[in-house]
Amino acid sequence: MxxxxxxxxxxxxxxxxxxxxxxxxxxxxxxxxxxxxxxxxxxxxxxxxxxxxxxxxxxxxxxxxxxxxxxxxxxxxxxxxxxxxxxxxxxxxxxxxxxxxxxxxxxxxxxxxxxxxxxxxxxxxxxxxxxxxxxxxxxxxxxxxxxxxxxxxxxxxxxxxxxxxxxxxFAIREHVAKANKYTDLGAELNFKKGKRASWFKILFSPLFTFIQAYIVKRGFLDGRHGFIVAVFHAYGAFMKYTKLWMLNNEKKK
CATH class of the missing domain: 3.90.550.10 (Spore Coat Polysaccharide Biosynthesis Protein SpsA; Chain A)
Structure with a gap:
């Protein structure tokens, strides 16, 4: 054993x-x-x-x-x-x-x-x-x-x-706080890898993420919870790329 x-x-x-x-x-x-x-x-x-x-x-x-x-x-x-x-x-x-x-x-x-x-x-x-x-x-x-x-x-x-x-x-406020922390880390990681945030990604990545989470992966079957979590996934994508965009701009200064 x-x-x-x-x-x-x-x-x-x-x-x-x-x-x-x-x-x-x-x-x-x-x-x-x-x-x-x-x-x-x-x-x-x-x-x-x-x-x-x-x-x-x-x-x-x-x-x-x-x-x-x-x-x-x-x-x-x-x-x-x-x-x-x-x-x-x-x-x-x-x-x-x-x-x-x-x-x-x-x-x-x-x-x-x-x-x-x-x-x-x-x-x-x-x-x-x-x-x-x-x-x-x-x-x-x-x-x-x-x-x-x-x-x-x-x-x-x-x-x-x-x-x-x-x-x-356990609560929405916990999700908001953690999403902010992880998008900070995600943007920093991508920045160190030399990645850039295009406006295409800022505009459409959240939309594609929501469609994937809520429709393609059938998040709608989890009811209201599924909708809220799909929105949070989209929000996370938006925040990650906008924070990366800010880091890219700060580098230019």
């Missing part, structure tokens, strides 16, 4: 971390939390639940997760965010894979929660994420936002049944 180390990064996640840790108890042989000096009860909750807590000043999403991987005792890493939790079906799937002996890497479907409802349509479903992998050949990259896994060689990819429950936003 394979052993697994769960790695979580946190900063002021007292609202979410309890259910995340609870969902890991049956599947993780070790839990490591890399905390960037939370000022709420995050660390106390983690220690009470038996997690190993490492304090680390913020390095960025990927590097922060890699700190936890380096501390892991076991070869296989189960990487979760603090606002995520395994449902019972996914817990059972991971346990079965461990008993058979883990091979390759594993992805599963993330189910996103918006304002009191899990959404099963739109651009974010099915939201497949690779989160169970061997640390010897897989690492997170150093991107400012939307970090991805770097895989050093060909490796078998498997899919497990169940859902990774992602408690994305």
């Amino acid at each position: 394979s052993a697994v180390t769960a790695v979580i990064i946190t900063h002021n996640e007292a609202r979410n971390i309890q259910q995340c840790l609870a969902s890991l108890k049956t599947v993780a042989d070790e839990i490591i939390v890399v905390d960037s000096f939370s000022t709420d009860d995050t660390v106390a909750i983690c220690e009470r639940e038996g997690a190993i807590v490492k304090q680390q000043a913020w390095l960025g999403f990927g590097p922060q997760k890699n700190v936890g991987i380096q501390l892991a005792k076991h070869e296989y890493i189960l990487s979760l965010d603090a606002d995520e939790a395994l449902d019972e079906v996914l817990q059972a799937s991971i346990l079965a894979a461990k008993q058979q002996g883990l091979q390759g890497m594993y992805d599963f479907t993330r189910l996103n929660f918006y304002y009191g409802k899990f959404l099963r349509h739109g651009v974010e479903y099915p939201d497949y994420k690779i989160r169970l992998f061997p640390k010897s050949i897989v690492r997170w990259n150093d991107e400012l936002v939307h970090e991805t896994l770097q895989i050093s060689q060909n490796i078998q990819q498997n899919r497990l049944k169940g859902h990774l429950l992602h408690y994305t936003y």
Whole structure:
């Protein structure tokens, strides 16, 4: 039977971390939390639940997760965010894979929660994420936002049944604040890569994004929630390109 180390990064996640840790108890042989000096009860909750807590000043999403991987005792890493939790079906799937002996890497479907409802349509479903992998050949990259896994060689990819429950936003105001933060990071990342924001992208990217989220990906089947989230996706596209446009203009001065 394979052993697994769960790695979580946190900063002021007292609202979410309890259910995340609870969902890991049956599947993780070790839990490591890399905390960037939370000022709420995050660390106390983690220690009470038996997690190993490492304090680390913020390095960025990927590097922060890699700190936890380096501390892991076991070869296989189960990487979760603090606002995520395994449902019972996914817990059972991971346990079965461990008993058979883990091979390759594993992805599963993330189910996103918006304002009191899990959404099963739109651009974010099915939201497949690779989160169970061997640390010897897989690492997170150093991107400012939307970090991805770097895989050093060909490796078998498997899919497990169940859902990774992602408690994305509980209120509209949280979504607004996070969208502003992530579009800042997205614009900065694109600027560093030398990209430019054309007026075509500023005008039409939001429209195409909304059509994709609400119509093509059937976000309308999630009712009012689906409409609001599709509008937010369009808003995010608009903000990302207008912020990039501002950065391009500032460079000219």
